[in-house]
Amino acid sequence: MGSKVSSVLGVALALTVAAGQIANAQRGQSMRFQGMDSNKDGKITRAEWNGSDQSFKVHDWNGDGVLSGEEVRPGGRRAARQERDDDFSAIDREYEFNDWTARGFTSLDHNRDNKITADEWHFDREGFRRADHNRDGAISRGEFLNENGQDQDDDREDRFVDLDTNRDNRISRAEWHGTRGAFDILDDNRDGMLTRLEVFGTEAPPDLFTSVDVNRNGTIARDEWHWSRASFDRLDKNRDGRLSREEYAGSVVGTTGVTRSPAYQAGHDRGVIEGRAAGREDRVRNQGWDLEGQRELEQADSGYQPQMGARTDYQAGYREAFRIAYREGFAAAR
Numbered sequence: 001m002g003s004k005v006s007s008v009l010g011v012a013l014a015l016t017v018a019a020g021q022i023a024n025a026q027r028g029q030s031m032r033f034q035g036m037d038s039n040k041d042g043k044i045t046r047a048e049w050n051g052s053d054q055s056f057k058v059h060d061w062n063g064d065g066v067l068s069g070e071e072v073r074p075g076g077r078r079a080a081r082q083e084r085d086d087d088f089s090a091i092d093r094e095y096e097f098n099d100w101t102a103r104g105f106t107s108l109d110h111n112r113d114n115k116i117t118a119d120e121w122h123f124d125r126e127g128f129r130r131a132d133h134n135r136d137g138a139i140s141r142g143e144f145l146n147e148n149g150q151d152q153d154d155d156r157e158d159r160f161v162d163l164d165t166n167r168d169n170r171i172s173r174a175e176w177h178g179t180r181g182a183f184d185i186l187d188d189n190r191d192g193m194l195t196r197l198e199v200f201g202t203e204a205p206p207d208l209f210t211s212v213d214v215n216r217n218g219t220i221a222r223d224e225w226h227w228s229r230a231s232f233d234r235l236d237k238n239r240d241g242r243l244s245r246e247e248y249a250g251s252v253v254g255t256t257g258v259t260r261s262p263a264y265q266a267g268h269d270r271g272v273i274e275g276r277a278a279g280r281e282d283r284v285r286n287q288g289w290d291l292e293g294q295r296e297l298e299q300a301d302s303g304y305q306p307q308m309g310a311r312t313d314y315q316a317g318y319r320e321a322f323r324i325a326y327r328e329g330f331a332a333a334r
Contacts, residue, residue, distance in 0.1 A: 170194060
């Protein structure tokens with residue numbers, strides 16, 4: 001009798017273990033970033049995450065310090081947001097697109113031809129190139145919604161700067177979080193490394209005002225604006241429901257509330273000089289347009305002295321001028 005009970009218990013135990021192993025395997029197979037889940041509990045902590053703090057924050061949508069649930073589900077997307085996280089703040093900035101849903105596709109497909117061309121894309125070149133899987137210069141609905149199998153890029157929210165953990169201006173396969181197919185699409189020379197040129201391309205982004213002005217009538221209407229209603233209203237000085245180029249060009253000062261103090265003007269003057277030099281250098285060296293990768297913009301205090309005034313005013317002036325001057329220098333070097 002005892003041996004029968006032991007035998008039954010042994011079989012039950014073996015079945016339980018096997019079931020657990022199968023469940024863990026299935027969970028691993030249906031989990032994004034599963035290679036980082038070292039303890040196989042279906043969650044990824046910061047200690048397990050192979051990447052920078054910023055990269056982890058990008059994926060920790062609810063801010064609870066762990067990646068789980070929808071955050072690690074293949075094809076998972078954060079809950080719809082009423083406004084963009086990084087609202088409009090600069091006229092020459094490349095903004096990241098982060099609404100990879102059917103609604104997001106419709107908002108960009110202005111002519112309703114079921115694809116998004118470069119003329120309809122008003123955001124960062126990296127996002128466009130990574131979504132254009134077949135490199136035909138347009139993003140189909142399937143590509144946009146990541147429905148293309150092994151070539152899908154299920155980690156589009158991680159930017160180049162987030163993935164380049166060792167700051168060598170390249171992304172290795174070890175630093176990459178998406179599929180191998182998505183990596184290979186971008187790796188033009190097949191050397192196992194992604195450079196900024198491969199991810200961003202060589203050309204400057206189009207003038208943002210012209211890009212957003214889809215109907216090319218010289219003004220931007222609310223239904224053409226892709227940022228918050230509050231930012232639109234803040235720029236719409238005459239309250240006519242449209243943004244002229246003049247209203248748009250005054251966006252930086254109007255957004256930050258910074259007055260043109262002596263410190264602001266000093267930073268502005270320095271930013272003009274260094275912005276033009278940086279744009280010219282990138283063009284001459286054939287490094288491609290890389291405004292967002294300019295380290296000068298991070299601190300924005302080159303040449304600052306305390307006697308000039310408030311450091312924040314100086315930085316605001318520097319950043320505004322540097323962004324505009326970079327485009328001038330890049331164009332002049334052709």
